[in-house]
Amino acid sequence: QTVVTQEPSLTVSPGGTVTLTCASSTGAVTSGYYPNWFQQKPGQAPRALIYSTSNKHSWTPARFSGSLLGGKAALTLSGVQPEDEAEYYCLLYYGGAQLVFGGGTKLTVL
Amino acid sequence: EVQLVESGGGVVQPGGSLRLSCAASGFTFDDYAMHWVRQAPGKGLEWVSLISGDGGSTYYADSVKGRFTISRDNSKNSLYLQMNSLRTEDTALYYCAKGYSYGSFDYWGQGTLVTVSS
Numbered sequence: 001q002t003v004v005t006q007e008p009s010l011t012v013s014p015g016g017t018v019t020l021t022c023a024s025s026t027g028a029v030t031s032g033y034y035p036n037w038f039q040q041k042p043g044q045a046p047r048a049l050i051y052s053t054s055n056k057h058s059w060t061p062a063r064f065s066g067s068l069l070g071g072k073a074a075l076t077l078s079g080v081q082p083e084d085e086a087e088y089y090c091l092l093y094y095g096g097a098q099l100v101f102g103g104g105t106k107l108t109v110l
Numbered sequence: 111e112v113q114l115v116e117s118g119g120g121v122v123q124p125g126g127s128l129r130l131s132c133a134a135s136g137f138t139f140d141d142y143a144m145h146w147v148r149q150a151p152g153k154g155l156e157w158v159s160l161i162s163g164d165g166g167s168t169y170y171a172d173s174v175k176g177r178f179t180i181s182r183d184n185s186k187n188s189l190y191l192q193m194n195s196l197r198t199e200d201t202a203l204y205y206c207a208k209g210y211s212y213g214s215f216d217y218w219g220q221g222t223l224v225t226v227s228s
Contacts, residue, residue: 001172034213038155045205045221046147048156051214090157093213097169099145099157 002026004092006102011082013108020105022090028071029092033043035073036091037066039084041106046089050075077107085109112136114215116205119222121199126196130133130222132206140164140184142221143209149221156202160209174200190200196226 003025012018022035029035037050048057050066053073063079073090090102118130132144146158159180160169168180179192189206203223207215 001193007132007138034211036214045218046213047218048210048216051211053217055211059214091157091214097160097167097213098171099213101157101162102157104154 001018001102002094002098004090004100004102006088006105008092008103009106009108011108014079014080014082014109016080017076017078018080020075020077020088020090020107021067021069022092022102023072024073024092029068029073033073033092033094034070035066037064037073037075038089038091039076040056040087040089041085049088080109080110111209114208114217114219116204116206116219116222119204121225121227122196123228124196124198124226126128126226127192127194128192128196128224130191130204130206130224132191132219134187134189134206134208137208139182139187143216144180144182144189145158145209146180146189147205147218149202149205149222150199150202153202158204161189163209165204179184193224196224198226200224201226 005023038046040046054066087104113135115133161180177195181190203221204221205221206216210216
């Protein structure tokens with residue numbers, strides 16, 4: 001069974017920079033996994049932020065960026081705002097249209 | 111404006127069945143794949159199923175394969191999830207999501223809650 005692993009929790013100060021990562025139990029994450037990132041705030045539906053590693057949706061704030069880092073997918077937030085406090089999920093595509101979410105990272109802005 | 115509105119959730123006994131619906135508007139429905147994603151109470155997201163824009167291809171997570179069936183009616187701009195042989199572990203908020211680029215989604219509905227309990 002494929003497992004996608006994220007940091008359970010991270011804390012960042014307002015205005016700071018933080019990087020969330022997304023690892024696959026099958027090995028290095030590449031662009032062929034089409035990494036996606038989603039943000040979910042309590043009581044709300046998830047919101048798409050990043051698709052295909054680094055592409056932003058029209059509503060994605062400029063301070064969010066996606067990349068590949070050390071064999072993992074990564075989401076970097078630069079100049080963190082209080083409203084960025086949320087749960088963040090990555091999603092990887094494994095072929096045969098099998099999609100697997102990571103367990104989520106709870107980001108605290110403190 | 112893209113809108114996705116799920117319905118059909120409720121309380122069902124283990125072994126029972128339920129059919130979820132998702133009404134879509136604001137985009138050309140048959141141009142896009144559609145997905146179901148679920149979230150158990152207090153837990154993370156789990157991808158459930160995908161259907162192509164023409165309905166000709168369907169895919170499922172191993173956890174629901176053989177029990178759930180995804181379908182769509184492009185004439186009604188609607189997506190469905192027929193859930194049979196329900197288990198307590200199927201209890202979750204079920205979201206429909208619009209496919210975007212390869213292996214991704216952009217818009218999500220607000221979800222419909224399914225509770226499997228005796």
